[in-house]
Amino acid sequence: MATQTLPEKQQAPQAAVRVHFRDYVERVRGGELGALPAVLGLVVLCVIFSIVRPAFLSAGNFANLFTQGAAVTVIAMGLVFVLLIGEIDLSAGWTSGVCAAVLAVLLTFHGWPWYLAVLAAMLTGALIGLVLGTLVAKVGIPSFVVTLAAFLAFQGVLLLLVKEGTNISIRDETILAIANSNLPPLLGWIGAAVGVGAYAVVQIVQARRRAARGLVADPMGVIYFRIAVLAVIVGAAVYVLNLERSRNALLVSLKGVPIVVPLIVLLLLFWTFVLRRTAYGRHLYAVGGNAEAARRAGINVDRIRISAFVICSFMASIGGIIAASRANSVDPNTGGSNVLLFAVGAAVIGGTSLFGGKGRVLDAVLGGAVVAVIDNGMGLMGYSAGVKFIVTGSVLLLAASVDALSRKRAAATGRRR
Structure with missing residues (x-):
């Protein structure tokens, strides 16, 4: 039976991610811990x-x-x-x-x-x-x-x-x-969305500009992963901070970032x-x-x-x-x-x-x-x-x-x- 392979357009991004990961591991081994x-x-x-x-x-x-x-x-x-x-x-x-x-x-x-x-x-x-x-x-x-x-x-x-x-x-x-x-809960969500969105735009635009100039750029898969991780962390933090923290919410409400x-x-x-x-x-x-x-x-x-x-x-x-x-x-x-x-x-x-x-x-x-x-x-x-x-x-x-x-x-x- 012939071995099934992914289309070339799908293999290239995955290969780039693997190379990026291997480079990162080598940098860590070389002392660049960050x-x-x-x-x-x-x-x-x-x-x-x-x-x-x-x-x-x-x-x-x-x-x-x-x-x-x-x-x-x-x-x-x-x-x-x-x-x-x-x-x-x-x-x-x-x-x-x-x-x-x-x-x-x-x-x-x-x-x-x-x-x-x-x-x-x-x-x-x-x-x-x-x-x-x-x-x-x-x-x-x-x-x-x-x-x-x-x-x-x-x-x-x-x-x-x-x-x-x-x-x-x-x-x-x-x-x-x-x-x-604290900020009003809605304002906290708006700030989180704007922040993550701005980060995503900057990362994607920067990567495309570097690629257009023939410079080394991080694979898009890695960039999307960073954006997703940031969105999860920020979203979870805002969600928790928007929970009611007051022991007597009827008298004093305490929630928000x-x-x-x-x-x-x-x-x-x-x-x-x-x-x-x-x-x-x-x-x-x-x-x-x-x-x-x-x-x-x-x-x-x-x-x-x-x-x-x-x-x-x-x-x-x-x-x-x-x-x-x-x-x-x-x-x-x-x-x-x-x-x-x-x-x-x-x-x-x-x-x-x-x-x-x-x-x-x-x-x-x-x-x-x-x-x-x-x-x-x-x-x-x-x-x-x-x-x-x-x-x-x-x-x-x-x-x-x-x-x-x-x-x-x-x-x-x-x-x-």
């Missing part, structure tokens, strides 16, 4: 906590995960830019606290409208980054020393702003809504575009990969380094605003405690390298999710803060080890990272 460790870790953690504590999967806890990890995630987004150039910012946590205090003081004591107070807080963050970046790039002081000094100094600045320990309450409804209010979620998505899309689609993004990676080679190529290395610190502190200011919104107040501990440790951990756990030249803004989101899941899940299981710190530190060490080993593997196989 976000794979973070995604696998997130899945494993969610499965474990769901089995041990079924309440972990409740709609209320699911929504709490987003608001709980939002501030750390946003600060981690900014840290990605500094880590990309092989530097560090130890003051990002307290920078967020100082900017939050500026917001609170202007709102509460001076009666500024919320939009001017937010603008002042963000400008404060950008100015802090400009000073830090200039000291590192122009004066030549190591970033560890500069930001460690700022880490200490900003605690004092925060104390002065809150008058040596005063808790400044925030009553502005717009600011409080950032981390405490938290407002902070689309805010994080917009920041993710904007900074991803900056890194992947602009000359500035390419220059940032070039400086992180080899600063001297970048300088010889005509890139203004000092300007790139300063701008990375500006972006980092600017994002810290947004993280501080979110933290102030969630707490409804600002106090001497805002931005302190474990904020910096969790933010750096989120960036590294997500896949951003401590060696520079490798990282994405998405890494901060994935790592932030891992950190939030650990903190939330272990809290539900009744573990103490000490155990949470030990587990989070162990995960961070594991992520850094994976990065170091993958770099060695990439060097051994002749792959550039």
